[in-house]
Amino acid sequence: MNVRDSEHMIAELNKKEPYELTQNLSEADLIIINTCSVREKPVSKLFSEIGVFRKHKKDGAKIGVTGCTASHLGRDIIKRAPVVDFVLGARNVSKLPNVIDKKHAVEIDLDYDDSTYSFGEYRTNPLKAMVNISMGCDKSCTYCIVPATRGEEVSIPTDLIINEIEKAVNSGAKEVMLLGQNVNNYGKYFSSDQEKCNFTQLLRKVSQIDGLERIRFTSPHPLHMDDEFLEEFAYNPKICKQIHIPLQSGSSKILKEMKRGYTKEWFLNRCAKVRELCPEATISTDIIVGFPNESDEDFEDTMDVLEQVRFEQLFSFKYSPRPLTQAATYENQIPNDVASARLTRLQKRHTQIVDEIMNSQMGKIHKVYFDELKSGGKVSGRSDDGKLFFVKGSEELLGQILPVRVTKVSRGALDGEVV
Ligand code: SF4
Structure with missing residues (x-):
């Protein structure tokens, strides 16, 4: 759900002005930490992450905290870490364009229409x-x-x-x-x-x-x-x-x-x-x-x-x-x-x-939907019953559902060949 919420955030930002994703922290103009609060560990990690971002972000870059911990802690996040520019709850994603330009904005209501x-x-x-x-x-x-x-x-x-x-x-x-x-x-x-x-x-x-x-x-x-x-x-x-x-x-x-x-x-x-x-x-x-x-x-x-x-x-x-x-x-x-x-x-x-x-999967044939290009000339996909497969191949396989025979098994995934 958080992954989909992140996609919604990117879509909302793009409505306002085009943003580009970056893997390079010091390049970012906007850093959003989309949090989970279902267990204690990710919550305690939040403040150490904010510290890391504060140290390495470029001047003027904004930091936002979103998701379930934002809903739960609300303004306390800003009290504890004033470097945070805005806090946006898990239920308020559509309000992202309204808060990014308001210093210390907090939107965490649970209303819905x-x-x-x-x-x-x-x-x-x-x-x-x-x-x-x-x-x-x-x-x-x-x-x-x-x-x-x-x-x-x-x-x-x-x-x-x-x-x-x-x-x-x-x-x-x-x-x-x-x-x-x-x-x-x-x-x-x-x-x-x-x-x-x-x-x-x-x-x-x-x-x-x-x-x-x-x-x-x-x-x-x-x-x-x-x-x-x-x-x-x-x-x-x-x-x-x-x-x-x-x-x-x-x-x-x-x-x-x-x-x-x-x-x-x-x-x-x-x-x-x-x-x-x-x-x-x-x-x-x-x-x-x-x-x-x-x-x-x-x-x-x-x-x-x-x-x-x-x-x-x-x-x-x-x-x-x-x-x-x-x-x-x-x-x-x-x-x-x-x-x-x-x-x-x-x-x-x-x-x-x-x-x-x-x-027990060795030699079995599954129908695999190929959806991701991997390094080393491999493509990955999932069988109907959710098993992760890797086969040798290139982008022509992407988007296709093809029968694959299992040639190697490991705990988390199966290697195979298209038959
Ligand atoms: S209260 Fe929590 S664990 Fe229970 S059904 Fe709702 S989301 Fe799932």
């Missing part, structure tokens, strides 16, 4: 488009700061989404990634009158766009994975067979304390349904270890889900208490060494599972 969602066009990679379909979140998971930084959930009108995807397709994109905090809760809240449209219906509409060949989405919430949605996922040929199902914990007790709204049994039932309807699909997940009150038995439940589902990809973290969240006030925080040991065990076992899955 459809006019705040009309950005200019900019895509880092025109072959694949990220498109927001909703903003904010209507859940209140007790560890999560996002509802406080990105605001209430609102769905973007369907015609705006279709229009944006059609434009991207006309500019060369064959693949779209639909983005939302709870992507499959789409259609619950619109800010204006529009025909009802839930996520499954939106997927059907998007798949009718001529020239669009692949649809991905992230992140769905396990709670909203009804059978109708999973059937659409399995049987719609344009929907890529890769699904992220964020577990967070395998213990129903901890899930309740996290206010996730589902149990271990529901989660396993949904994963089994995916496997039943679509055995070729890959499933990825997020797991937090060391949530307050997590006992050894609770952690064993998480390990049990890992064994049963065998996730292809795992994003795992130690719980980190975040301000403005309920769980930060919970007693019985887990000692760091216990959480670290659990994380190590989880990741070690997951690595073994991934190695087994990847080794």
Whole structure:
């Protein structure tokens, strides 16, 4: 989401006057630090980064802080680091042109109307488009700061989404990634009158766009994975067979304390349904270890889900208490060494599972969409089920979907040859 927000910022700046991106810090007239606040580490890094930029920036260059930490800390960022020229919250990207010329401007309100969602066009990679379909979140998971930084959930009108995807397709994109905090809760809240449209219906509409060949989405919430949605996922040929199902914990007790709204049994039932309807699909997940009150038995439940589902990809973290969240006030925080040991065990076992899955790929053929030129005469792309491929080739491959046989496996990617 932050990557797409950054693209929106570039588009908004370009509406005002043309900017050019630079990798050279001392050349920049404007430096924007687009922040995340979902864990503590990136937040503490922000102020050291500002220090580095202050030291190396050219005279007169402006520094802006945007994103979730901007929403959360607001004016305090300027109080602590007066070198910062403006602060712009995650929900206020369209206001960027208004703040860049106002010394110490702060825009962090969480209001939304459809006019705040009309950005200019900019895509880092025109072959694949990220498109927001909703903003904010209507859940209140007790560890999560996002509802406080990105605001209430609102769905973007369907015609705006279709229009944006059609434009991207006309500019060369064959693949779209639909983005939302709870992507499959789409259609619950619109800010204006529009025909009802839930996520499954939106997927059907998007798949009718001529020239669009692949649809991905992230992140769905396990709670909203009804059978109708999973059937659409399995049987719609344009929907890529890769699904992220964020577990967070395998213990129903901890899930309740996290206010996730589902149990271990529901989660396993949904994963089994995916496997039943679509055995070729890959499933990825997020797991937090060391949530307050997590006992050894609770952690064993998480390990049990890992064994049963065998996730292809795992994003795992130690719980980190975040301000403005309920769980930060919970007693019985887990000692760091216990959480670290659990994380190590989880990741070690997951690595073994991934190695087994990847080794079984040798000689298999996948359809790969080539979207990036790499050094050393290689081109990269992803298979329908999300595996990263590298093949020898040049730009003629870009934008093509071709069958590729796996010739070499490693943990993170596969080498192959076009067949
Ligand atoms: S669903 Fe929960 S974890 Fe995801 S953004 Fe909303 S509050 Fe955070």
